[in-house]
Every structure is written in C-alpha cells, then in structure tokens.
Amino acid sequence: STNKPRLLTGDRPTGRLHLGHYVGSLENRVRLQNQYESFFIIADLHTLTTKPEPNYIREIPTFIRETVLDYLAVGIDPDVSTIFVQSAIPETYQLNLLFEMLVTVPRLERIPSLKDMARDANMDTMPFGLLGYPVLQAVDILLPRAQVVPVGRDNQSHVELAREMARRFNNLYGEVFPEPDSIIGDVPLLVGIDGQSKMSKSLGNAIYLSDDSKTVEEKVKNMYTDPKRLKATDPGTVEGNPVFVYHDAFNPSKAEVDDLKERYRQGKVGDVEVKQKLAVVINNFLEPIREKRSYFLAHPTIPRDVLASGIKRMQTEAKSTMELVREVTGLSYSLDLFADEVDIFGEYDG
Structure with missing residues (x-):
C-alpha cells in the first residue's frame, strides 16, 4: 500500500472504447494514476440493471477483454493501478445488501440520472435493481475505501449518495469508511460524428480507439x-x-x-x-x-495476468473491509454460530 489517497473509477463493459471515452475519462485517468492509488472497476453487474437478458450476458466476457485492452493501450499502467472485474469480488454482494438497509426509496428516487437511464433503456417501469444502482455504486466506491472519485457533473449525485452511506454507516456502527470526494472533470462531451450531442456505441456515431x-x-x-x-x-x-x-x-x-x-x-x-x-x-x-x-492482442498472457492480479489485489482489499464491517456491525456471529464466544446454544443463566 502507498500513502497516496485512493481513487476509484471505471466503466461498464459495453464493448470497445471510443474517442468520447478518451476525452471524457481515460485521458484524465492516465494523468491521475500517478497521483493516486488507483482502482479501475469494470462494472459488469451494473450492465445487468438495464440488460439482464442471456444474450447480453453472453457478450460480457468479450466486452471485458476489449475494455482491458483499451485501458492498457491508452496507458493505464498496471504497476501503479489495479484493474478488476466487479462480479469477481464476492464482498460486493454482501456489502450491497447491508447498504440497502441504510437508504430510503424516496432518497434513491431523487437521483436524476436514474430516470434518464430507465428512459434510455426503453423501460416503462423501473426494476428494483436499477433503483438500487446508486447503492451498488456506493459499494464500488467504499469497498476499497476510496477517498476520491473522478466524475462528470451529471454523476456527482452518485458520489453524494456514497458520502451519505459512509456517514450513516459510520454513525450507526463505527468508523470504517472515508467520505469520498468527487474530482469534477470539466470535460466537454465529445459530439458524435453525426453531430448528435454524445458519441455512443448505441447511436452508432463513434470512432473507436481500435479503428484502423x-x-x-x-x-x-x-x-x-x-x-x-x-x-x-x-x-x-x-x-x-x-x-x-x-x-x-x-x-x-x-x-x-x-x-x-x-x-x-x-x-x-x-x-x-x-x-x-x-x-x-x-x-x-x-x-x-x-x-x-x-x-x-498478440501477447494475451499480459492482459490476462494484469486482470488476474488486479482481481486478486481487490479481493484482498474487499476481504479486509468486510471483516471490519462484520466486526463493527456485530454480524460476525454469522460466520460461526457455535464458536465459544458466540455459541447461541451455550450455557446461560436463564
């Protein structure tokens, strides 16, 4: 570990990355990675909130590979950064459940980007998982106990929620989580090649980093x-x-x-x-x-090893955070209901 503050950011794996990603976030990350201890999450569970169908899930492994290749190609340095896949961290699911108990539905309904996401995914009604998207994002940020999160203005509300979750948890149980700060990038959105306000894969108006x-x-x-x-x-x-x-x-x-x-x-x-x-x-x-x-691409063991060691590193971080969480909440009893200090059937003066 280093003395540098810890940073978390990342992408949903949706395929190859394009110039819009570069201008919007990648360029900034390459610059920030030496100032911070950087964690880059490939947030595959988040894709399920709008695309839970099997045919989409089958594409995720390919999309993860494309994302890792693009990260390395633009200069994200695995020697100073940790690249990992969200679903490979079991503690993500555990902390998510606990955090869901600490936030109200009206609070989540006030988050502006959710309505846009539901609309973009052509959903007439909001699935429970999409409503909980910002909670899962708070988990992504707080599991490695990140202190800073680079975001665009439109996603500031997600970091705000993560701060609230950290504060609420710490007040209720004890100090475990830092309250993360946003680094707001005043990055212009890159218009699509068709002049639409945003370059995106779904609009088919992108120039990809890997285009010949x-x-x-x-x-x-x-x-x-x-x-x-x-x-x-x-x-x-x-x-x-x-x-x-x-x-x-x-x-x-x-x-x-x-x-x-x-x-x-x-x-x-x-x-x-x-x-x-x-x-x-x-x-x-x-x-x-x-x-x-x-x-x-020609030396596939390199990206494979980068991802494997990133996942391993994050698993270690997540385990240690979850141990603390169990300890301060008192939920450690569930690990061994029959240990001497816990034994719920032990002798007691009743």
Missing part, C-alpha cells in the same frame, strides 16, 4: 459539417461544427486549426480538405494506441 486508419478516414469523410453550406466557396459556420470540435480536441497544431477556421468562415476552404486534415490528425493520435493494443 481506413475506417477512420471513412468515418471522417462522412462526418456532419455545416448543413447550410452548399459549396466550398460559401462562408461556413465553425461553432458547433463537429469537424472543428474534433480539430480543437485532437489537432496539436493550434495554428493550423486557427487558419482552417479563418478560411472556412470566408469560404476559402472546402469541407473535403478540412476533413482530410482531420483524418490525418486522428490517425496520428490513434496510431500509438493501436500499436500498443495489437501488441497486447
């Missing part, structure tokens, strides 16, 4: 631009134009971007040229990531 250069060129060629602009000599709008949003995010040459914007506004450069330059920019950005990814 031809695929990237194709996707960039078909990107939305200024719909009012009919020919290259028309003045074009730069603001909110997906092609320029990406140039701003990924083009290392600010001078080139400024020049392109200037000429675009005057109708002196066409969409084709602006897109060709963007394809080059994105491919330059992705090339080292693709190289590392194919290396790990």
